[in-house]
Amino acid sequence: MHSGEIRNVAVIGLGRMGAGIARNLLKAGFQLTAYNRTASKMQRLIDAGAADADSPRQVVAAADVVLTSLMDDQSVYDVVTGHDGILAGLKRGGIHIGTSTVSPGCSRRLAALHAEHGSTYIAGPVVGRPDVAEAGQLQTFVAGDPDAIARCGPVFAAYSTGPINLGTEPALANSMKLAVNYVIASLIELMGHVYAFGERSGIDLQFINMMLATIVGPPPLKEYANRVRLRAFEPAGFELIAGLKDVHLMLQASADTRVALPYANIVRDKLLAAIANGLEHKDWSATYEITRMNAGLK
Numbered sequence: 001m002h003s004g005e006i007r008n009v010a011v012i013g014l015g016r017m018g019a020g021i022a023r024n025l026l027k028a029g030f031q032l033t034a035y036n037r038t039a040s041k042m043q044r045l046i047d048a049g050a051a052d053a054d055s056p057r058q059v060v061a062a063a064d065v066v067l068t069s070l071m072d073d074q075s076v077y078d079v080v081t082g083h084d085g086i087l088a089g090l091k092r093g094g095i096h097i098g099t100s101t102v103s104p105g106c107s108r109r110l111a112a113l114h115a116e117h118g119s120t121y122i123a124g125p126v127v128g129r130p131d132v133a134e135a136g137q138l139q140t141f142v143a144g145d146p147d148a149i150a151r152c153g154p155v156f157a158a159y160s161t162g163p164i165n166l167g168t169e170p171a172l173a174n175s176m177k178l179a180v181n182y183v184i185a186s187l188i189e190l191m192g193h194v195y196a197f198g199e200r201s202g203i204d205l206q207f208i209n210m211m212l213a214t215i216v217g218p219p220p221l222k223e224y225a226n227r228v229r230l231r232a233f234e235p236a237g238f239e240l241i242a243g244l245k246d247v248h249l250m251l252q253a254s255a256d257t258r259v260a261l262p263y264a265n266i267v268r269d270k271l272l273a274a275i276a277n278g279l280e281h282k283d284w285s286a287t288y289e290i291t292r293m294n295a296g297l298k
Contacts, residue, residue, distance in 0.1 A: 006064045009063060009065050015069060017126065022050065027158070028158035030155070057085060065097060066086060077109075090117070107174045122152065124141070125140070132220075139161055142173055184220075187221060200295060209226065227283060233283040238283060239280070
């Protein structure tokens with residue numbers, strides 16, 4: 001039995017992250033209803049016991065909590081507002097957890113929309129790749145109403161290692177997620193520089209990899225070090241085109257806070273060059289191919 005009387009959970013967005021979150025909610029015993037714009041992505045969940053719906057409005061009709069796992073600010077606004085949106089169907093007192101990487105400004109607007117409606121918005125962006133989502137081990141930053149966050153404890157526990165609570169202002173969770181992604185993007189770029197230097201210098205790249213493994217502790221960063229060394233960019237854990245979206249969010253946040261994030265400009269230019277070379281659906285660490293090209297490596 002789950003505390004806080006949360007029984008019915010809805011999930012909107014069944015990409016590789018959202019699908020993993022939804023499956024873990026189902027495994028945890030919640031009554032799950034799911035919606036995805038591409039209906040075929042719902043079949044595996046339906047077979048496992050989830051109910052489906054034809055619109056965001058319908059999917060939240062009986063929900064205590066709805067989670068969204070979507071691409072960007074606009075896709076979140078599209079499912080929240082309008083005749084068939086979340087706000088048209090979510091009951092008063094309902095809770096919306098936004099797990100997407102969106103702008104801090106988007107989070108502020110969503111919090112205001114929900115407050116006007118009589119529901120609650122919790123910013124809950126997640127960190128991790130699809131395999132981590134499947135394992136229910138995502139990291140999640142949360143911010144918003146303390147009582148709502150407390151009520152959602154069993155929900156967070158179903159798909160994450162436990163929430164890291166940043167306070168009552170939802171935008172803080174989104175700023176924190178951008179800070180983390182800025183570090184990751186910068187390290188991927190740095191790894192590319194070092195590997196290209198190693199290639200040019202004639203160093204066996206296994207030694208570069210060993211050195212990086214002693215510096216970057218967390219397993220996901222070691223995975224990136226291996227991906228870059230082996231140039232193993234498929235299947236993508238995080239598509240390059242999605243990485244560009246996140247870097248644009250970083251640059252906007254940099255302008256809003258008047259704090260320079262100079263590596264974001266470098267990474268953006270690499271991502272744009274990679275897209276121009278047809279790499280948009282490879283892992284975002286495939287920017288190494290551009291680093292190699294710039295170094296004259298074949």
